[in-house]
Amino acid sequence: MAENLNPTKLEYYEEMWKLQSNATLLSSFQGEDGKQVLILDSTIFHPQGGGQPADTGFIFNSDFKFSVQGVRSKDKIVYHYGFFENSENAVLESKIEKGAEVLLQVDGERRKLNSRLHSAGHLLDACTAIVGLGHLAPGKGYHFPAGPYVEYKGTVPQNELQSKQQQLELEANNLIAKGGKVFASVLPYNEAAALCDGCLPDYIPKGSNPRIIKLGEQPGCPCGGTHVSDISEILGVKVSQIRVKKGMTKVFYNVEP
Known part of the structure; x- marks a missing residue:
């Protein structure tokens, strides 16, 4: 058809x-x-x-x-x-x-919630380096209202899970309180890489024009989703759990109502 x-x-x-x-x-x-x-x-x-x-x-x-x-x-x-x-x-x-x-x-309310959840996931990505989890490689994210999470390749010692959970939540909410404009743009490969700490994931073909999302001063990342216009619109993040299994670390979170 x-x-x-x-x-x-x-x-x-x-x-x-x-x-x-x-x-x-x-x-x-x-x-x-x-x-x-x-x-x-x-x-x-x-x-x-x-x-x-x-x-x-x-x-x-x-x-x-x-x-x-x-x-x-x-x-x-x-x-x-x-x-x-x-x-x-x-x-x-x-x-x-x-x-x-x-x-x-x-539906504006549904779009708003989905955008807040998706943006919060990217913000947590940025916070992993801030709290000493820079060794974790980005994996996938699930930004549905029921059970949102971000997943990474790599593990965290069991005795550090609770402290890292608290740190992630604190840093994410600090960035939300500070705020910062969010923009999305389709860019040539080299320009896109420059905004993403100098490199892009292997699944982005060289010579392509990926769409990059940038939240405030945080490094950009390729993404096709919708997001808030300012980080402050996320309102607040609650990190409910960090789970480590089979070489992967999964961070469960949600946003304020």
Whole structure:
């Protein structure tokens, strides 16, 4: 259903705090699971991935209103999953046409929470070096509201876990209280590396143009997610546990309500 379509333009890449936008409908069809799917030329909806849940909200015009319940990206095409509200399928088929102009509206409260959780995860990354955990190599992060964590390659001695947990929380909240602007930018490889302490992870192809997130004065890092506009908007972080298992260290955290 997405044959011969250009990659979806990701408007949230540079405007992470934008909650409304206009787009053009490129395709509408029913997926194998029975859900309706919309494909647009551009989107402000963040798809699920990178440890961050998908945005929800609405896509609509004068003819229909589509409730977005899930968003996925595949081969650079973004798929919006959901259902049409208060409309019969027979009527919709005559009204939903390729080229229709639509308005996109993201659930602001959900976006705000997801952005705070994701930003807090990156802030904890920065704090590992501050509290003497610089030997830990970044792994993956899970920034869903239920059970967010950041994971690293490397271990911490069992007798240091409690003290490091307290230190991480203290340093993260010190940085939150201090604040600092957050920016995202797609940059040439060398410029991106310079912002990330001089190097990029091996999974970033040399010569590519990665998107870099930078929180205040902390080193940048490649990331495709959404974030707060200022570190202070995280409000506060609670580090609930540090767990070491099979050569990995997992830091569980959450943000203030």
